[in-house]
Amino acid sequence: MTTEDLDSASGTSSVLGGGGQGRQVSSLTAFAAIAVVGIVLALVPLWIGDSRTLMGVAVSGLLFACYAIAFNLIFGSTGQLFLAVGAIAGVGAYGSAIISDRLGLPFPISMLLATGLAMLIGGGFSWIAVRRSLGIIFTGIVTLTFSLGFDNLLLGQRSITGGETGYVVDAGSDTFLRQQIPPYYVFLGLVLFYLIGYFLLHRSHIGWAFRALRDDEVAAELAGVNVAKYRIYAGTIGGGMLGFAGALWAHVEGFISPATFTFVHVDVPVIVMVVFGGIGTLMGPIVGSAFFTYIGEVLASFSQLRLIAEGALLIVLFLTLPNGVVGALRSGVSRLRGRRATR
Amino acid sequence: MLEVSNLAAGYDANAVVRGVSVSVNEGEAVAIIGSNGAGKTTFLRAVCGLLPISEGEVLYDGNSIADMPVHEVARAGISFVPAERHLFPEMNVAENLALGAYPHRPDPDQLSLVFDLFPRLAERRRQAAGTMSGGEQQMLAVARALMSQPRLLILDEPTTGLAPGLAVQAYESLSVLRSHGMTILVAEQQVPLVLGLADRGYVLENGEIKLEGRSDELRDNPTVRRAYLGVV
């Protein structure tokens, strides 16, 4: 093997950073962190609860936090580049909306059905990628084509989906989900649930398998780790997380449109958020989504700058800070403590 | 012409070769002898710029080429024929040879010289390099290296993958080049063949030079005879 081969073998994991994997965080620290986040975020409505628009932004921020955690699981933990985060969430959203409105099923049921569909799709992508030995790039391209195809499907089937103008979701319109404050806590609960789930998942044998296969896929296979199975787990669970969050959003917001779930609108910001926060870390997605929701609000009047900022950040982050903020903080703290941060 | 002093090079943090000093004078043929893993390839790649040098110096006509990128070393008049050959598989013989002359156009006289040396290549001018046999590919690799009219020809185990008859033929061609005045540096495992060509040689073992001398001295040396010539 030449140095070229060696480099390409570790190439993708170095792009991803991966500073979060080495050191196991103790349960106490993790739960404490989650509790702190929960408490801090629970206090937000005290500050902005009066403004409907700001609450809307906050809920949207929590939605993106859900997306980010899911993407962190799929890409960060198992190296699968799913560029269909928005689309899978859209499957959940449109699925639940259409099933509940057209088929008359109560929306909790439709949400579960739609989530199931999203899980199938997420798991399906992983399964296909494994079966056809698609590398990270081809997985990315295939999921991207799905994302674009789904967008076109929504636009084209206007009799069912309302097309470009969007879809008004009736189901859930008479519940607390449509009020000003409660949706925030519902989504906050979901975020915390996802965080705890992510943490528990990574503490289990599944998390061990994730770490093994991310560090060195070949070695993991040789050590008996069924890489395929764990990738499919991640894809299915991640897909489910996305689908459920999307479905919840549909019933909370009351209105969805194809533009809400596109690659440009969802996937790219999510990637930026996760990498900024620190891929593979527990709190990375939270840090990233919080930061960007805030910045997004500040720059709200300069919406075109948002595109430029996202682009610039994507470049700067991937070239200089692949471990993100949390990762950098961690290495900083470890260095202060005199210990080298393990890979 | 080529003066390597105290060279150390390797992969990542490990030095594969250490403290290696080799010199090649104009018009000479010099051999680097050693078994598998001795570090011959590492040494030659470091000299040509394919591997970074961690210590030591490489002087070519008195100028340092230690940090020179590969393509500049090639343009300076040093042609390297690696063991893997690195031909262009989808290009035919003519195109491979033309690239050997890069950045100049292939010189017709040099081309006929090369075809005289390797008549088989002339027959297969339009054949894609990837479809040729091992022996033909070896010829093409050497021929391509000659197209730039180099002053120093470096070869890494030119007999790799060649049947004994072809290996002998290869060295016969090298002898012809030698008689035309080409300076040659060869790394080789097949010691009798290379000592037949070379004036001087170095024995490389575990990354260090263990012996050096004129080829007749080396041939008579008991260690060499035992280790490489199979004489008990």
Place this chain on the structure above:
Amino acid sequence: MTAVILDGIVLGLQFGLLGVGLTIVYGMGGILNLAYGQMAVVAAIVVSFALKWGLPVVPAVVLGIVTAAVIGLVLNLTILKPVYRRRGEGRVLLSLLVTIGVAFIIDGLLVWRFPLEALGLSIGGDPVLILGVPMRTGSLLASAITILAGGSLIYFFRATTAGKAIRSVIQDEVGAQLCGVNPAAVRTLIFTLSGALAGLVAVTQSMTSPVTISSGFDITILALLVTVVGGLGSIRGAFLAGLLLGLVNAASSFYIGSYITTIILLGAAALTILIRPSGLFGKHA
């Protein structure tokens, strides 16, 4: 039916040239340039402005193409430098992400500054009858230019020293270096060429339908689809895939509808990856 086929060919030639620009950069340096469409759009905008300032058509077009080429040049020398330091899949991944960033920056700048710009070159003249089908002069000129460009490219790669040097780096980079070829210089050349091609396609496309500020991402995706079906890194593949997809596009648009057409094209690329990842002619899977 003949009309659909001819339309398909016109479209296909455009698709093909578009794909070539993207595929050579991949085949050459393992870079997936997702800012490709934006480079084309910038060229279109430059031409549009040049025309407004009174420049005659040909110099305006040249200016646009050169601008896109320069963007390619600059990109290669700046942002992509750290990307080249990586190898294999890591390089492709990083290039994908970083060029998305560049695409966003360019898009953002364009939308911010020139939200309403578009380029539409109307070529005068009555429709010409080809095989009994009236074809717009714009389409015919675009096709002619594309064929000419394609032929020039083929000649360039086959017969010129620079073209051979490029092919040599694609086939065996170490071998190329040993022959005295400077891979970094060749990569810069390829990227610049890719930019020029993007600009050229923007111009020819504008002869049939306007190229707007928001066309960037669509162009990139189209180029990506053609590249994937043709085989990443294969020029022949890009042309053939372009023609194929152009015909499919024309037929599908005519008989079915535009949204489904896009889905079909996307599906074609996905299917190619699933069934034959190396594409029609690709070498690397």
